[in-house]
Amino acid sequence: MPEVDDRSFMDLALEEAKKAAGLGEVPIGAVLVSGDAVIRGHNRVIMDCDPTAHAEIVVMREAAKKMGNYRLVGSSLYVTLEPCIMCAGAIVQARVARLVYAAQDPRYGAVESMLKAFDFEVNHKPDICAGILKEEAGELLTKFFQARRNGGVPKWS
Amino acid sequence: MPEVDDRSFMDLALEEAKKAAGLGEVPIGAVLVSGDAVIRGHNRVIMDCDPTAHAEIVVMREAAKKMGNYRLVGSSLYVTLEPCIMCAGAIVQARVARLVYAAQDPRYGAVESMLKAFDFEVNHKPDICAGILKEEAGELLTKFFQARRNGGVPKWS
Numbered sequence: 001m002p003e004v005d006d007r008s009f010m011d012l013a014l015e016e017a018k019k020a021a022g023l024g025e026v027p028i029g030a031v032l033v034s035g036d037a038v039i040r041g042h043n044r045v046i047m048d049c050d051p052t053a054h055a056e057i058v059v060m061r062e063a064a065k066k067m068g069n070y071r072l073v074g075s076s077l078y079v080t081l082e083p084c085i086m087c088a089g090a091i092v093q094a095r096v097a098r099l100v101y102a103a104q105d106p107r108y109g110a111v112e113s114m115l116k117a118f119d120f121e122v123n124h125k126p127d128i129c130a131g132i133l134k135e136e137a138g139e140l141l142t143k144f145f146q147a148r149r150n151g152g153v154p155k156w157s
Numbered sequence: 158m159p160e161v162d163d164r165s166f167m168d169l170a171l172e173e174a175k176k177a178a179g180l181g182e183v184p185i186g187a188v189l190v191s192g193d194a195v196i197r198g199h200n201r202v203i204m205d206c207d208p209t210a211h212a213e214i215v216v217m218r219e220a221a222k223k224m225g226n227y228r229l230v231g232s233s234l235y236v237t238l239e240p241c242i243m244c245a246g247a248i249v250q251a252r253v254a255r256l257v258y259a260a261q262d263p264r265y266g267a268v269e270s271m272l273k274a275f276d277f278e279v280n281h282k283p284d285i286c287a288g289i290l291k292e293e294a295g296e297l298l299t300k301f302f303q304a305r306r307n308g309g310v311p312k313w314s
Contacts, residue, residue, distance in 0.1 A: 050218050051227045051251035052209060061207050070208045085274055086250055089243025089267070094208035108280065110246070117242055120272045123265065 006100055009033060009078045010133045013102070016042040016055065017080045017140050023047060027080075027140045030055035032063040032096075034075035039063045055079055056087040060094045071095045080137035082109030082130070088117035092124045099126040102137035163257055166190060166235045167290045170259070173199040173212065174237045174297050180204060184237075184297045187212035189220040189253075191232035196220045212236055213244040217251045228252045237294035239266030239287070245274035249281045256283040259294035 009031045016029025020042035032039040041058035045051060056079050064070045076098040077091065083101065088110040091099055101111070110117045111128060118125045166188045173186025177199035189196040198215035202208060213236050221227045233255040234248065240258065245267040248256055258268070267274045268285060275282045 045227050045250075049221050049225060049227050051221055051229070052214055052218060052247050053227075054250075057209055061209060064206050064208055068206060070202050070206050070210075072208070084246055084250070085267075085277075085279065086243055086246025089241055089246055090209050093202075093211075093241070093243055107278075110242075114279075115274075115277045117272075120242075121264075122242065122271075 005033075006078070006129065006132050009038070009076070010080070010100065010102055010137075012038070012040055013055075013078045013080050014133060014136055014140070016040050017137065020044070020055070021140065021144050027144050028055045030059045030077060030079040032059040032072065032075055032077050034063055034067060034072055037063065037066060039066065052086065054084065054087050056083055057090050060090055060096070064094065073097065076100060077126075080133075081105050081141065082111050082113060084108050085110040085115060085117060088115075091126055092117075092122045095124050096126050098129070100129045100132060102130075102132055103134045103141065104130065162190075163235070163286065163289050166195075166233070167237070167257065167259055167294075169195070169197055170212075170235045170237050171290060171293055171297070173197050174294065177201070177212070178297065178301050184301050185212045187216045187234065187236040189216040189229065189232055189234050191220055191224060191229055194220065194223060196223065209243065211241065211244050213240055214247050217247055217253070221251065230254065233257060234283075237290075238262050238298065239268050239270060241265050242267040242272060242274060248283055249274075249279045252281050253283050255286070257286045257289060259287075259289055260291045260298065261287065 013029040017027040021027035025043045029042045044053040072094045080102045082105040170186040174184040178184035182200045186199045201210040229251045237259045239262040
């Protein structure tokens with residue numbers, strides 16, 4: 001069941017995804033909510049030269065540092081695209097309580113698509129809510145890849 | 158097929174695992190070899206307060222920074238324990254060419270145990286070699302967890 005603030009937090013994640021696009025990164029954004037703390041971030045693989053710097057991992061790492069705890073017990077993670085295998089595994093490691101994502105990733109998604117990571121005997125399973133603002137999130141990605149294929153710079157109003 | 162230097166690099170990874178144990182971290186070590194570069198590291202989840210700081214990710218991140226490329230094309234990754242889901246996914250993201258691991262992780266391993274991540278339609282599959290120095294790597298972990306259960310500090314000669 002979506003919670004009251006899910007749409008607001010996903011809006012923030014979408015803002016982050018747009019920032020990523022403006023920086024030439026694949027437009028995926030994330031927000032980690034833990035108590036009063038709201039940590040926002042986006043995909044930064046190219047700018048950080050870090051293959052693991054997906055939006056989810058960026059906010060989980062920052063939140064863990066901020067909380068002084070590598071386990072983000074009770075936290076909620078919002079992300080604009082279904083997590084990949086790496087990020088699904090990181091969600092397990094960090095003990096994220098609730099995962100909310102927007103668009104499905106039919107090719108590489110590891111929650112409901114290519115693979116259902118949380119259906120295996122992992123040592124933690126988050127609650128999952130999918131589909132909030134999925135059209136907006138999906139459109140961002142589609143436009144970005146279209147623009148990149150055409151050699152143009154995507155514009156986000 | 159094991160290569161000539163596999164045993165030497167896994168020995169280095171084992172040294173790293175012992176360092177981790179001495180620091181109170183779960184004793185898992187890794188070595189990333191790319192051309193002439195040999196990057197060593199170990200599990201640092203607690204010391205870095207980072208749920209993603211498994212040995213594999215530590216060396217992949219450092220290697221990417223050093224190489225100035227988030228894709229570690231042509232590289233080999235040595236690790237003392239079968240990678241978890243997160244690390245298997247990171248290996249895909251980083252395009253590691255060859256994965257060599259020592260001990261199997263029957264509970265949470267994501268290569269041959271709990272889950273076979275590379276059997277899915279991932280966008281990169283490394284060559285895999287398992288079992289080199291598996292007894293030594295497994296014994297390190299067993300002793301560490303025994304000592305931790307007993308409240309003692311494990312000693313590594």
